Amino acid sequence: MSTKALFITGASSGIGAATARLAVAQGWQVGLFARSEDKLEALAAEFGDKAMALPGDVTDLESQKAAIAAFVDKTGGLDAAFANAGMGLSGAGTEAGDSEEWERMIGVNVMGVLWTVMATMPHLKKRSGHMLLTGSAAGRRHISGSVYGASKWFVHGYGGNLSEEMKAFGGRCTVIAPGMVNTAFFDEPKPDKLQPEDVARAALFALDADPRCATNEIFLMPTQ
Known part of the structure; x- marks a missing residue:
């Protein structure tokens, strides 16, 4: 069984929590980072000594650095990180958009x-580590006036650039790009769409690939 260490943002629910659950089942140690301390503590309690709750704000570089330092102090190193935290918008399009909400989302x-x-790169370099980014189907196609989609286009473009950068130390970067997922991201349940577990399996597939194989993107869509 692996004893590798994985840091996950947006870990308190949805894709982040599902990925943590599957990673722990496969022997990974996980660092759980999100704003919701109560949810993180509950999740960490479920995993026992395989997990560490790391409450913090993803938009604060120093908050992330401190969390990662604490996690690495426990695990001895970092093998992978999952930049999964994300948010959507209440108003669609440009003219109907809320400028303050745009700023929060871009943050x-x-x-x-x-x-x-x-924050994770210095640690990943030491272990030829792996970076996962949560992209989106919205970052692979044009949607009328979608500022949210544009933020995911950034993730896809940056992920490709990061793959090139990480080659210098034998590292890899994978963009996990799902279509609609049944998470709290949406106000209404979406039982016929992708489930967080589907995305978690894609993330672990990328992490488990042979070191000779760079899985640059996994694109998942619901069949319905």
């Missing part, structure tokens, strides 16, 4: 991803 979906990569 999470763009800067939050950059901060996760910046």
